[in-house]
């Protein structure tokens with residue numbers, strides 16, 4: 001797809017994380033406005049409308065997905081989002097105003113953060129240090145609690161300097177994206193750095209207690225063990241005591257913890273019958289994968305090896321298999337095919353199998369030059385797990401490697417319809433069309449991809465190219481409509497945001 005990729009402006013990871021955190025947790029804090037950030041005009045004071053909140057959330061995610069700490073992995077995204085949506089389904093009516101989307105960032109600190117638009121970011125450290133699924137779910141439920149109580153939407157428009165800075169800088173980021181210029185995004189990074197210096201972030205005590213209360217009820221109604229919340233919070237309090245003075249970034253620094261909060265939760269647990277929750281298999285495989293993903297530096301690699309060894313010795317059957325899978329995944333990312341294969345065989349011992357194991361095996365066989373057997377395995381895995389995105393993506397890779405491009409087109413189209421919020425399928429569809437020499441369709445598919453990741457000007461550009469290449473009258477008029485609609489959306493997004501300059 002040479003020439004069709006958009007130039008990517010990487011933002012320093014720390015700056016972006018600070019920006020996201022500052023946007024998420026600005027409630028109640030007041031500090032000086034950094035230079036160069038526009039002040040907010042008449043739009044301040046009111047709560048964000050759901051449509052503006054959605055637009056802002058998309059803008060932040062457009063930046064965030066390009067950050068090197070963002071974990072772009074189908075197993076991780078599908079598992080975490082399913083967990084978030086299971087919890088949100090147990091929320092009191094009317095529930096969140098936007099669907100919940102949960103993603104992971106590579107960061108060993110134990111933390112999570114809520115963004116506008118129903119997005120929740122989870123640090124890999126949180127998943128890795130959870131001892132069971134209920135512990136992980138308790139923090140996600142707490143974040144959904146902030147969303148349901150509209151703490152984010154209110155925080156972003158409150159009559160304080162922080163509220164002004166946040167909304168103006170997000171608006172600036174989106175305007176930059178709408179202008180199609182990656183460089184302008186640096187204004188946001190600068191904000192992140194400025195904010196990181198003197199931020200005193202954190203929700204108010206009252207906001208924390210509300211989020212706990214709402215989160216606790218969701219956790220229980222969704223069938224998780226509410227003890228997970230008490231366990232996680234005491235673990236977090238211990239961690240924050242150990243790290244005292246180490247600076248921000250931890251859960252305790254952004255969601256002030258207190259003995260009071262912990263005892264409130266313990267009191268609620270005493271009032272209800274004990275719950276036993278059976279953890280999903282995917283929890284164990286995703287946790288192992290995230291441990292491998294966050295252990296890139298040598299120090300962490302040693303502790304990773306030790307951890308997996310211990311899980312293999314002491315863990316349940318699925319935890320043992322997941323530990324082998326984690327080692328296979330780590331070896332695969334190091335291109336050590338032989339070690340990856342033998343660890344993967346161990347993960348499958350005693351008849352254990354999972355979609356995560358199968359899709360990794362497909363990718364590994366492709367890398368080892370065994371595309372035909374990879375294709376066979378992918379077909380079997382897809383027949384067994386037709387709801388798994390990782391398996392579907394591995395299937396497409398195998399189709400492309402074995403020249404099944406014609407067959408791939410309807411398969412990918414169906415997957416794009418099945419998972420409309422997963423832009424990767426549109427990108428792969430473009431690749432299939434490209435392989436088949438269908439240039440107009442390739443550009444249209446790639447335009448869909450850019451619409452989904454929020455890069456509207458690039459989408460318009462590709463559709464315009466497709467329009468000039470097409471010789472078919474019907475396609476031309478379809479493209480005309482599409483281009484007009486996108487230009488209209490660009491215009492209205494811009495107008496919405498101009499109000500905050």
Ligand SMILES: [Zn+2]
Pocket residue numbers: 142146203207208211254255
């Ligand atoms: Zn909180």
